[in-house]
Amino acid sequence: MFSASAEPDSLSRRLQEIHRRLVAEYGSIISFLEYNSPFELLIGVILSAQTTDLQVNKVTPVLFARFPDAAALAGAARAEVEEIIKSTGFYRSKAAHIQGAASRLVKEFQGEVPQSMSALTTLPGVGRKSANVIRSHVFGLPAIIVDTHFGRVMRRLGLGKAANADALELELLSVVPEDLQSPLSMLVNKHGRVVCLARAPRCCNCVLRDLCDYAAREQEVRV
Ligand code: SF4
The missing domain is CATH 1.10.340.30 (Hypothetical protein; domain 2)
Structure with missing residues (x-):
């Protein structure tokens, strides 16, 4: 089972792999709000x-x-x-x-x-979430954008533990490389909206299944 306390190299490889698979699923540009300035x-x-x-x-x-x-x-x-x-x-x-x-x-x-x-x-x-959206999208700065979808998926994957959004952001800032912070935020958010749903995550159809703590626990319960 994977967790954020894993060896740094292993953690980095996991994050890169999660990013790679989610880009393959959703593309590299994810945007939810429409704006011109x-x-x-x-x-x-x-x-x-x-x-x-x-x-x-x-x-x-x-x-x-x-x-x-x-x-x-x-x-x-x-x-x-x-x-x-x-x-x-x-x-x-x-x-x-x-x-x-x-x-x-x-x-x-x-x-x-x-x-x-x-x-x-x-x-x-x-608040911090909104500020991070602006820092990322407007100024191109690295940012961990913690909303309900992102937080849920990251906790299920085993990449973060904190229940509080601001605490989870700080926890992840120390483990997610800067170049992955903004893109991963948007991709994981998207994944939480369409696959890793709050009440019934669609683990059978999830490209991250073999990288996910939650799925591993569910598998253990079944055997
Ligand atoms: S395997 Fe299940 S719990 Fe894990 S990220 Fe995918 S949908 Fe979410």
């Missing part, structure tokens, strides 16, 4: 809390046609913003977050999306 990605990421990326992608073209940049969104009437984003759920708090973030961009960052983790996480509605 760092500002649009920032707003999309905030809106994606507690809803699907598909739902966010339905409302953001309308939102950005009406309010194309941070200054426009910051100065918008709250009621109009709420109406546009209503279908994403929690629309009152999300409207407050995206307008608060837009306002902060204007006041503190010359209207631009900042790069550093410390600056990004000062924006309303932006």
Whole structure:
């Protein structure tokens, strides 16, 4: 059985192999939110809390046609913003977050999306996961992006143990090579959405089956 406490060379080979197989399955470019600028990605990421990326992608073209940049969104009437984003759920708090973030961009960052983790996480509605999405996609920086899908799959594979998202990120930062961090984040996330499902993982159809702690345990139980 494989675990993150395995020898570093063995761990590195496992990670490379997982990456190779997932690229073969899903391709090397994985994107869930549609955007045309760092500002649009920032707003999309905030809106994606507690809803699907598909739902966010339905409302953001309308939102950005009406309010194309941070200054426009910051100065918008709250009621109009709420109406546009209503279908994403929690629309009152999300409207407050995206307008608060837009306002902060204007006041503190010359209207631009900042790069550093410390600056990004000062924006309303932006935690480490969202900041890592931006750092990875906008600035091309290495980042471990821990959402529910990624966390579940990595724990099942035996690559991380921490139950808390931030703790899992730190745990994985020490074992996943920098060049694999961003691509693996997106690929594993995709795998969690289509194969390694929360309630019933499709292990029989999984290309990572022979590399997975969970599958090995299930096999042991059966024999
Ligand atoms: S073998 Fe099963 S538990 Fe392991 S990654 Fe694949 S679907 Fe998930």
